[in-house]
Amino acid sequence: xxxxxxxxxxxxxxxxLGIAAPLPAQDAAGxxxxxSVATKKTDVNKSTPATPDAKKPAAPEPEPQIPGIIISRxxxxxxxxxxxxxxxxxxxxxxxKKPAQVDVARATARWPxxxxxxxxxxxxxxxxxxxxxxxxxFVRPPLVFKxxxxxxxxxxxxxVESYVIDFRQ
Numbered sequence: 199x200x201x202x203x204x205x206x207x208x209x210x211x212x213x214x215l216g217i218a219a220p221l222p223a224q225d226a227a228g229x230x231x232x233x234s235v236a237t238k239k240t241d242v243n244k245s246t247p248a249t250p251d252a253k254k255p256a257a258p259e260p261e262p263q264i265p266g267i268i269i270s271r272x273x274x275x276x277x278x279x280x281x282x283x284x285x286x287x288x289x290x291x292x293x294x295k296k297p298a299q300v301d302v303a304r305a306t307a308r309w310p311x312x313x314x315x316x317x318x319x320x321x322x323x324x325x326x327x328x329x330x331x332x333x334x335x336f337v338r339p340p341l342v343f344k345x346x347x348x349x350x351x352x353x354x355x356x357x358v359e360s361y362v363i364d365f366r367q
């Protein structure tokens with residue numbers, strides 16, 4: 199009974215000071231449990247010597263980053279669209295997100311603007327090295343709008359792929 203009174207006083211004092219005091223573990227009869235047998239501790243900081251046959255695991259290759267807004271294509275691969283130097287740039291990537299050659303003849307882009315009635319429109323044509331389509335029309339800020347993008351192949355007037363993108367750059 200004496201130990202319970204001391205324990206209560208200690209807890210009340212600790213509560214009044216705003217600190218937490220540890221409670222001793224006891225079973226239902228009020229008897230503390232027996233101390234467990236000490237186990238052998240191992241030093242986790244010691245390293246095992248490397249064997250000459252052990253090979254270092256190959257570091258996983260980081261996934262390539264696609265600049266701009268990423269668009270998944272239905273036939274596999276990706277597109278990346280961004281405004282670079284005031285013009286649209288549409289880049290093509292394969293399924294592993296590696297740069298790929300342009301597989302369309304041209305693209306058209308349409309987006310609403312606030313400075314006049316109607317939409318702005320531009321045609322994106324292949325650049326010199328054939329890895330992207332670029333526009334010749336300057337895109338005025340703010341660069342927050344809904345972009346309607348259509349891809350065309352040679353000798354066809356209807357779009358082979360169309361996308362609606364919430365463009366934010």
